[in-house]
Structure formats: structure tokens, C-alpha cells
Amino acid sequence: MSTDNSTQAPRLQPAPTERNGGRILIDQLIIQGVKRVFLVPGESYLPCIDALYDHQDKIQPIVCRQESGAGYMAEAHGKLTGEPGICFVTRGPGATNASIAVHTAYQDSTPMILFVGQVGNDFAEREAFQEIDYRRMFGQMAKWVAQIDRTERIPEFIARAFAVATSGRPGPVVLALPEDTLWGKASVPDVPRYRRAHAAPTPDAMDELARLLAAAERPFLLLGGSGWTPQAARSIEGFAERFGLPVGVAWRRLECFDNHHPNFAGHVGWGMPESLRRRVQQADLLIAVGTRMGEATSEGYSVIASPLPQQRLVHVYPDAGELGRVFHPTLPIVADAPSFAAAVDRLAPARERTGSGAAYQARRAHEAHEEYLAGQEPKAAPGKLNLNKVACHVRDHLPADACLTVGAGNYALYPHAYHRFRGVGTSLAPTVGSMGYGLPAAIAAKLEDPRRTVVCFAGDGCFQMNLQELGVAMQYRVGIVVLVFNNGIWGTIRAHQEREFPGRTVALGFDNPEFSELARAYRGYGEIVDSDEAFGPAFERALAFANAERLPALLELRYDPDGIAPGMTLSGIRADALARQSEA
Structure with a gap:
């Protein structure tokens, strides 16, 4: 015989057990469906780290090398999945390092939650060690910034953070975690998993x-x-x-x-x-x-x-x-x-x-x-290695669901001009134009779907802003392919400089290490490519290594810096600018 559940007495919830703030917080993340967090450990949120110990079967902690890399990985995770990417950093310097990823998430409308350790409330407003007012610091680059000052309110704040990060225009949320909140104990019920609110046309x-x-x-x-x-x-x-x-x-x-x-x-x-x-x-x-x-x-x-x-x-x-x-x-x-x-x-x-x-x-x-x-036929370029042809070769030799990542720089114009992206999940690129994004984003993409081929395009300057995250790829056996475009200059700025102040080049060049050797130092594969004929076989070797060894493979592309963008040269930009000046 069926029973009308509406006539039954409400089911009693078991009385909540006493937990410290760190455990309460991690329990909420599990309820919200979080399966991976990106972090640089810090003493300011030790109770959270300890709570992860008992939940390693539910949440995978990815230990990053620098907070901007951790933040970028969380942001890329949010882009790929539509669920907030989760990042933990320590107070002060950790938060300032991570701020670039928060800015990226805001302008890219990406759901993300950044947890920042904070000094205890008993030391607040004294400029204690590494103390920053995060409401003021992140106020204009996040959807919501708050500090959880009471242990028993952690579930409330976490549920709201997920709702805010994903509702309306998605974006980043920053929550500061005072030490006394995390070390404090409370008997408080959990809050159920959030439900996303959808806006629909009338x-x-x-x-x-x-x-x-x-x-x-x-x-x-x-x-x-x-x-x-x-x-x-x-x-x-x-x-x-x-x-x-x-x-x-x-x-x-x-x-x-x-x-x-x-x-x-x-x-x-x-x-x-x-x-x-x-x-x-x-x-x-x-x-x-x-x-x-x-x-x-x-x-x-x-x-x-x-x-x-x-x-x-x-x-x-x-x-x-x-x-x-x-x-x-x-x-x-x-x-x-x-x-x-x-x-x-x-x-x-x-x-x-x-x-x-x-x-x-x-x-x-x-x-x-x-x-x-x-416009899909490769344009001519100076030198033995034509980047237009490189981008076309990558386009023609990758699986349909491959994911390409870039940071910022003129090199990114090549995959964006020639690659034919197949749809959701095949591109990770910061609309805010932040450098150093491509490598952490590639790692996040491969962690999310190990079967997917992931290729990172990175300029030599862009790559060096977060190259240390190769350590994450090594530690977690992430088989990505990285193409480093080595021309020894800050290319985008050089192009602007030649356009506005032709022939007055200063402070735009740099000496580079041998990137292929760096890759090998991280137990990966490294090779230098300097001609069209060499690229195809080298790319095949890099893909094969990344897939077989589940470690990063890097190709260092050495090319004529005059070839600054598809169909454009620095010498041509300079000549046009000088001609305009002579006519003025």
C-alpha cells in the first residue's frame, strides 16, 4: 500500500557532531561536489590541509609551485567544467600572487572560489604578519569578497559562494579564513549542494x-x-x-x-x-x-x-x-x-x-x-621555420576533441588564426590577456580528462612566468605537449613599439635558457626545432612521449623574430610607421 509522504512527520536529522572549522569547510566542499583543489600550502589554513588527509578518496589536492599557477589551474577548471574551480593560498604574499587569476576569472566570467588564509581576529587591524584586508584588495575584481569570522557560519558562506560564483554572470568569489575560525570548533549542520539559478528568455x-x-x-x-x-x-x-x-x-x-x-x-x-x-x-x-x-x-x-x-x-x-x-x-x-x-x-x-x-x-x-x-592557407614568413605552417600542421594532426591552451602574446594569433576548434572544451584562452596562463591551464585540462590530447602554445616570455608548474605535470604524471615560441623578445610590445616609435628599440629583448633542457630536468621530453621539415616528425615524437610516459613534452621553436604575426613582419611595421611619419 502506498503512503502519502506529505502526511508523515518530517524526518529528523542527526545531531551535528563537533568539528573544527577546517573540517567543516572541507566537508562542505565534498557536499558541493568538489573533486579537486589547487593549492600552495600555508600555515594560515593548516586545519583545512589536515582535513584533506581523511578525504583523499573524495578530493584530490594538487600541490602547485606558485600561487598564480594554482589560481590559473582553478580558473581553467572552472572554464572547462562550469563548476567553480577551487584554489587555496596562504595570506599576504600568497593572496597577492593569486590575484592575477582572480582578475582573469572576473574578466573571463569564470566560476572560481579562492580561499585565503587570514590572521586571527584577535590580531586584526594591527598589521599583523602578512595581514591584508581582502575586501579592499579584491573588491573590484571579484563578484563577492567576504571573511568568515565565526566557525558556525562556514556552511552558510560556502553554499552562498557556490551560488554567487555560478549565478548570473559567473565569476570569482574570495573568502578569507581567519585562523581562529578554522581552529575553532562548532556543532553545525551541513548545507545541501547548491542549485544553479538559470535565467531564461520570456x-x-x-x-x-x-x-x-x-x-x-x-x-x-x-x-x-x-x-x-x-x-x-x-x-x-x-x-x-x-x-x-x-x-x-x-x-x-x-x-x-x-x-x-x-x-x-x-x-x-x-x-x-x-x-x-x-x-x-x-x-x-x-x-x-x-x-x-x-x-x-x-x-x-x-x-x-x-x-x-x-x-x-x-x-x-x-x-x-x-x-x-x-x-x-x-x-x-x-x-x-x-x-x-x-x-x-x-x-x-x-x-x-x-x-x-x-x-x-x-x-x-x-x-x-x-x-x-x-584564410586557412598558411601565409609566408621569413626564416626556415614558418609558424603559420606550424599551426596548420598541429591543426591537421590532432584528434577532434583536443584542447589547445594559450596565454598572451602574438604567438597566440597563430593557433587562433588556423586551428579549427570543435566546440566546448577545446580551447582555454584568457580574454583578459594574462601571461603565464597556458601551461597551468593545460595541466588542469589534462587532469580533468586524462584521455584528451592537450597542447599548450606559449611564448618564451609567457612560458617563463609559470614554467615551474612543469613540476606539477611531473609529479601528477600529466602528459601534455608544450610548444615554446622562442624569438628572444617581448614580441607584442615590440610590435607596438615599432608602430608608435619605429627604430627606437630598447628593453624588449632577453637571453633565454635552452628550454628543451629544462623539460628534461623535469623528466620530460625536450627538442629544439628550427625548420619546417623538422617540425612534423618532432611533433609526432612529442605526442608519442606524452601519451606513453604521461609526462610533459616540450618543443622549443626557434624562428626569425621578424615574423611577428600571421602575414606581418616587424620590418614591415617599422617601414609603414616611418612612411607615416615622413608624410606627417
Whole structure:
């Protein structure tokens, strides 16, 4: 006989046992589904470290070499999974080192939680050893910054941190942990696992979107931001196909749409080809989903003007506070990417858009994709090693689900110009342009999915900002491939310098170690490559080593520094700048 549970007395919860703050905190992380934390150990949060001892079967602690590396790994984990990446650092210097990852997570809209040890409340406001007010320090670069001053409130703060990090526009949360909170004891119940709140479009908004699509002659779909899922990507593909929409991806968000899809138009932002720039500028309807359309994507708010875009703008974003803040939209829609994708799954073209109208739109999308493909042939470059050909070789010899990571620098333009990303999880790139990101991100990607091929592109300067994290790859047997672009200069800044002050080069070059030897010091594989003919076989050897030995493999690419970007040379930039000066 069935029983109506609603008539039964509520089930009594067992009385909570007394635990110290560190154990309470780690118990909450387990409840929230955390399976991995990235940390640099510190005495300021010892009770948390001790609590991990009893839960090594549930949470894997990844011991990093420097806090920026730990933070970047947590941020990359958040990008890949959509769940907050968790990082622990000690107070003072540990927190300042980790701040670069918090800034990255904020501008990249990545869910992340940074736990920072803190002096005890009994020493607060005395400038005690390594004391910093984290509310003031992180105030403008995090969604929420708080300090847990009472042991019994730890479950409340942890649950809220997960909700804040993932709701609306995702982003970082920083929680400071005073020593007396962690060492203190309390009998407090756990808080259940958080549930993510989704913002979805209203029926009226979808009706208006349908009317705008019916009236548009040159619509363009621009995708970006975070929180994309494979299902959302498939739904958006169907939407683009039904309406004949050319699809672009925002700056460094190449994973948001399958680059092989016949509607894919290219990477919108700094360095985009003129044909794509015109297509976005001349669109009479721009549907921007998930992206803020920041400075890089809008090319300094010119291709998409602020505050009044020349295109009718449908701006779909999960945070209402962003809509109308920089760009005035024709139609603002408060929705996250999965919810919007589910809604457009049910949207069909109006009757007048069938027949010749539909064929016209499909032809426009096809033309956009053909223009994109036309730029996929490797450009010429000076010297024996052509980086354009390197990027094309990598593109043509990796599995479809391979993940590419980059930090910041002109070298990153090569994979972004030539690689055809397959969708969610295939790219990790900081839109904030932070250096040193590629190697930690590659390690995080491989830890999350050991079966996936992961390749890190890194400039010689970028790589040296976090090369010590090779120790993490060695310790945890992480078989990644690292391509170090060794030209002995701060290339991006050199290009800007030649453009603005041609021929006045100073403080932009440096001597490098032999990176291949460094890789071998970390028990990995290292090889120098300096010609087109040598790259293919070397890349094959590096992949084979990484897969077989589960250790890092590094190829040091030595090339002519004059080849500064796809289709560009430093000498050409200097010549153009000198010519402009002579005409002025």
C-alpha cells in the first residue's frame, strides 16, 4: 500500500557532531561536489590541509609551485567544467600572487572560489604578519569578497559562494579564513549542494526576436562568454542553420561554436580579416549571445559602436546589469546560453522567409564560411621555420576533441588564426590577456580528462612566468605537449613599439635558457626545432612521449623574430610607421 509522504512527520536529522572549522569547510566542499583543489600550502589554513588527509578518496589536492599557477589551474577548471574551480593560498604574499587569476576569472566570467588564509581576529587591524584586508584588495575584481569570522557560519558562506560564483554572470568569489575560525570548533549542520539559478528568455522576448529576424536582410550571430554546454552548442547550430545565420565567435571564445560548421564565419576581434569586419559592421541585425562584446571583440568599440551600435542589437546575457551598460540594445534578453539555446530550438523562420528568402540567407552564411576557409592557407614568413605552417600542421594532426591552451602574446594569433576548434572544451584562452596562463591551464585540462590530447602554445616570455608548474605535470604524471615560441623578445610590445616609435628599440629583448633542457630536468621530453621539415616528425615524437610516459613534452621553436604575426613582419611595421611619419 502506498503512503502519502506529505502526511508523515518530517524526518529528523542527526545531531551535528563537533568539528573544527577546517573540517567543516572541507566537508562542505565534498557536499558541493568538489573533486579537486589547487593549492600552495600555508600555515594560515593548516586545519583545512589536515582535513584533506581523511578525504583523499573524495578530493584530490594538487600541490602547485606558485600561487598564480594554482589560481590559473582553478580558473581553467572552472572554464572547462562550469563548476567553480577551487584554489587555496596562504595570506599576504600568497593572496597577492593569486590575484592575477582572480582578475582573469572576473574578466573571463569564470566560476572560481579562492580561499585565503587570514590572521586571527584577535590580531586584526594591527598589521599583523602578512595581514591584508581582502575586501579592499579584491573588491573590484571579484563578484563577492567576504571573511568568515565565526566557525558556525562556514556552511552558510560556502553554499552562498557556490551560488554567487555560478549565478548570473559567473565569476570569482574570495573568502578569507581567519585562523581562529578554522581552529575553532562548532556543532553545525551541513548545507545541501547548491542549485544553479538559470535565467531564461520570456515568450514576449522570443516573439520580438522572431519579428526582428523576419525583417532582417543581413543578420549575424555572435557567440561568446561562459557556461556553454554541448547541448546548447548543438541547439545554436540548428538555429543558425534554420535561419541561415553566419556565426562568429567573440575574442578568444573560439570553443563556443564548431569552426568546421558551414555557417562559421570566424573569430571576431583584434586582427580579424577585413571581410569579417565588414560583415559585422554591415549587419542590420546583430544577435550577441553570452558575450559582453568588450574592447577586443568590438575592436575598441568601433566595429560595434558604443553606446549606440549601428546594427539593431539583440543582446542576450545572464546578468541584467550588463544589458544597456556599454551598448544600448534594441532587444535586451536576460538569459544564459543554455536557456537561450533551448528557447531558439523551438523557433522557426516566418513563412515569408522560406523559399528564395531562405536560400538567400543560406547563401550569405555559406559565403561567410568560404571567406573564413580562404584564410586557412598558411601565409609566408621569413626564416626556415614558418609558424603559420606550424599551426596548420598541429591543426591537421590532432584528434577532434583536443584542447589547445594559450596565454598572451602574438604567438597566440597563430593557433587562433588556423586551428579549427570543435566546440566546448577545446580551447582555454584568457580574454583578459594574462601571461603565464597556458601551461597551468593545460595541466588542469589534462587532469580533468586524462584521455584528451592537450597542447599548450606559449611564448618564451609567457612560458617563463609559470614554467615551474612543469613540476606539477611531473609529479601528477600529466602528459601534455608544450610548444615554446622562442624569438628572444617581448614580441607584442615590440610590435607596438615599432608602430608608435619605429627604430627606437630598447628593453624588449632577453637571453633565454635552452628550454628543451629544462623539460628534461623535469623528466620530460625536450627538442629544439628550427625548420619546417623538422617540425612534423618532432611533433609526432612529442605526442608519442606524452601519451606513453604521461609526462610533459616540450618543443622549443626557434624562428626569425621578424615574423611577428600571421602575414606581418616587424620590418614591415617599422617601414609603414616611418612612411607615416615622413608624410606627417
